[in-house]
Amino acid sequence: MRLSLACFAKPILHGYFRSSCSWRVRIAFALKGVEYDQLPVNLIKDGGQQLTEEYKALNPMQQVPAVEIDGTTLSQSLAVIQYIDETRPGPRLLPADPKARAQVRMISDLIASGIQPLQNLYVIQKIGAEKMQWSQHFIDRGFQALEPILKQTAGKYCVGDEISMADICLVPQVYNAERFKVDVGKYPTIKRLNEALLEIEAFQVSHPSRQPDTPDDLRA
Amino acid sequence: MRLSLACFAKPILHGYFRSSCSWRVRIAFALKGVEYDQLPVNLIKDGGQQLTEEYKALNPMQQVPAVEIDGTTLSQSLAVIQYIDETRPGPRLLPADPKARAQVRMISDLIASGIQPLQNLYVIQKIGAEKMQWSQHFIDRGFQALEPILKQTAGKYCVGDEISMADICLVPQVYNAERFKVDVGKYPTIKRLNEALLEIEAFQVSHPSRQPDTPDDLRA
Numbered sequence: 001m002r003l004s005l006a007c008f009a010k011p012i013l014h015g016y017f018r019s020s021c022s023w024r025v026r027i028a029f030a031l032k033g034v035e036y037d038q039l040p041v042n043l044i045k046d047g048g049q050q051l052t053e054e055y056k057a058l059n060p061m062q063q064v065p066a067v068e069i070d071g072t073t074l075s076q077s078l079a080v081i082q083y084i085d086e087t088r089p090g091p092r093l094l095p096a097d098p099k100a101r102a103q104v105r106m107i108s109d110l111i112a113s114g115i116q117p118l119q120n121l122y123v124i125q126k127i128g129a130e131k132m133q134w135s136q137h138f139i140d141r142g143f144q145a146l147e148p149i150l151k152q153t154a155g156k157y158c159v160g161d162e163i164s165m166a167d168i169c170l171v172p173q174v175y176n177a178e179r180f181k182v183d184v185g186k187y188p189t190i191k192r193l194n195e196a197l198l199e200i201e202a203f204q205v206s207h208p209s210r211q212p213d214t215p216d217d218l219r220a
Numbered sequence: 221m222r223l224s225l226a227c228f229a230k231p232i233l234h235g236y237f238r239s240s241c242s243w244r245v246r247i248a249f250a251l252k253g254v255e256y257d258q259l260p261v262n263l264i265k266d267g268g269q270q271l272t273e274e275y276k277a278l279n280p281m282q283q284v285p286a287v288e289i290d291g292t293t294l295s296q297s298l299a300v301i302q303y304i305d306e307t308r309p310g311p312r313l314l315p316a317d318p319k320a321r322a323q324v325r326m327i328s329d330l331i332a333s334g335i336q337p338l339q340n341l342y343v344i345q346k347i348g349a350e351k352m353q354w355s356q357h358f359i360d361r362g363f364q365a366l367e368p369i370l371k372q373t374a375g376k377y378c379v380g381d382e383i384s385m386a387d388i389c390l391v392p393q394v395y396n397a398e399r400f401k402v403d404v405g406k407y408p409t410i411k412r413l414n415e416a417l418l419e420i421e422a423f424q425v426s427h428p429s430r431q432p433d434t435p436d437d438l439r440a
Contacts, residue, residue, distance in 0.1 A: 060365035061334055072319055076333065079325035086318045098306045099292055105299035109332070113296065114281055117337040126357075137346075145280035 011036040011069040014058060016043050017211035017218075020116060020172035021077040022065040026206035027168045028081040032090040040213035043121055063122070078112055081165055093165050103159045107149060107166035111173045115142035119176060135180040143177065143187045150189045158193055163200070171197050175208065231256040231289040234278060236263050237431035237438075240336060240392035241297040242285040246426035247388045248301040252310040260433035263341055283342070298332055301385055313385050323379045327369060327386035331393045335362035339396060355400040363397065363407045370409045378413055383420070391417050395428065 013029070013036050015022030029036050041064050042049045049055060050062045059066035059075040066075045070087070074080050085093040094101045117123065118138035124131035153159045158166035174194040177184055184191050197203050204210070209220035233249070233256050235242030249256050261284050262269045269275060270282045279286035279295040286295045290307070294300050305313040314321050337343065338358035344351035373379045378386035394414040397404055404411050417423050424430070429440035 060368050061330060061362075062365070063334075070319070072322075074322050074326055076326045076329035078333075079322050079329050082325060083318060083322035086321065098303060099290070101306065102292075102294050102299050102303035105302060106294055106296045109296035109299050110281060112329070113298075113333045113337050114283075117333050118343065122361075123338065126354075134346075141342075142281070145282070148280050 011067055012039055013037070013065055013067055014039050014041050014055070015065040016041055017208045017214045019043065019064045020176050021063070021112075023172040023175070023206055023208060024077040024168050025065050025067060025080050025084075026211075027171070027202055028084050028093060028165075030202035030206050031093065031163065031168075032084055032088045034084065034088055034090075038212050040211075042213065063120075078108055078165065078169075081168060085165075091163070093163075093168065095159065095162060095164060100159055103153050104164045104166045107146070107153065107158055108169045110142065110146055110149070111169040114145070115139055115173060116176070119180065132180060136182055139173075139177045139180060139182045142173075143182070143184075143190060147187045147189055150193065154189055154193060156196060163197075167193070167197050170194060171203055231287055232259055233257070233285055233287050234259050234261050234275070235285040236261055237428045237434045239263065239284045240396050241283070241332075243392040243395070243426055243428060244297045244388050245285050245287060245300050245304075246431075247391070247422055248304050248313060248385075250422035250426050251313065251383065251388075252304055252308045254304065254308055254310075258432050260431075262433065283340075298328055298385065298389075301388060305385075311383070313383075313388065315379065315382060315384060320379055323373045324384045324386045327366070327373065327378055328389045330362065330366055330369070331389040334365070335359055335393060336396070339400065352400060356402055359393075359397045359400060359402045362393075363402070363404075363410060367407045367409055370413065374409060374413060376416060383417075387413070387417050390414060391423055 011034065013022065013025055015025065015038060041055060043064065050064060056062055058073055061075060065077060065080065066073055067080050074083060081093060094104050115138060119135040124135060127134045150158060155161040157163050158170055170190070171194055174184055174190060207220065208214060209218055231254065233242065233245055235245065235258060261275060263284065270284060276282055278293055281295060285297060285300065286293055287300050294303060301313060314324050335358060339355035344355060347354045370378060375381040377383050378390055390410070391414055394404055394410060427440065428434060429438055
């Protein structure tokens, strides 16, 4: 008789329905077909539940997401996504070819380091009254760079015809852009890719409008 | 008779001596023992040489570094470093074990997405007069999170006893912290790791004080 090693506990995602970095992880889980539990962290309520000592022990950056998985706790969405990719079966989230992998990481990092951090809640809270203009400026700046890159790399999706981590980063960033009233129509490749990706079930079930902590008035 | 496939052109790094993201790539090349050429992009002179149309064609984000390698042009330092790691022999820059790899990426992204973008030149130019305080605030915030994480993951280096991409990100970020007068002594693990890493040749030859474009008064 052999013991089954497949008997792992389900991963737990500590996230927030509207956090774009939490959404990235939800898409990755959905694409891989991994079941997980969600423990919502409300970034607004009680002055921000991510600021409690309890949550700080999970993620000292006091940001979402944090993921408990395989007996460890990880933060930083791209690190989590690549861990999921490297340890779970299902469609790969990074292509096999090293140049295509580099393109996927370049696009992902352009969003994850070049755009998202500048319109993150803890930054715009410090900006104060001008937060709308500030966020628009940096999202537009990033999209102006992303558009010509995607024009070169994209097929059906961000890099060729396979869904990848780049797509996982793109869709939540476009959602943020729309929240900050950026005219996404100025970026035809970004717009086309976003629309194609939103047709896919993994992007739909993970959408901010359909999470356990989505308020009723924002629910799809 | 067989043609040698090892006859590649040397990679070209478009960078700036003091840019922490350029330094990351220089460390990776040095650790791997890869020879490369440097084409300096002066971020200050002429209002910023990264803003020219010529450079924009290399990196639409108008930031350094951009790297021409194997017939393609890549930007985003962590994408470049992982491409170098996956295509060049020499010591690996990410560990073999998936959990350790995830820790390396988590630490790298905490710095590359959570700290560096907020004290980047194009951001602090927008902040104006308060740029010193602003930068200190976000570096301190990041180091307060990084310190307890490193306390758990570090051995001789950031993750265990092997040099990795996390170390490549740490040292240039500490250099930035010192430029912005952050008291690094408050973070004993960060301080210890930084000192140990600065003993290593790859971190020395790549140092901002020793580059082709280092001004004479800053040269070591």
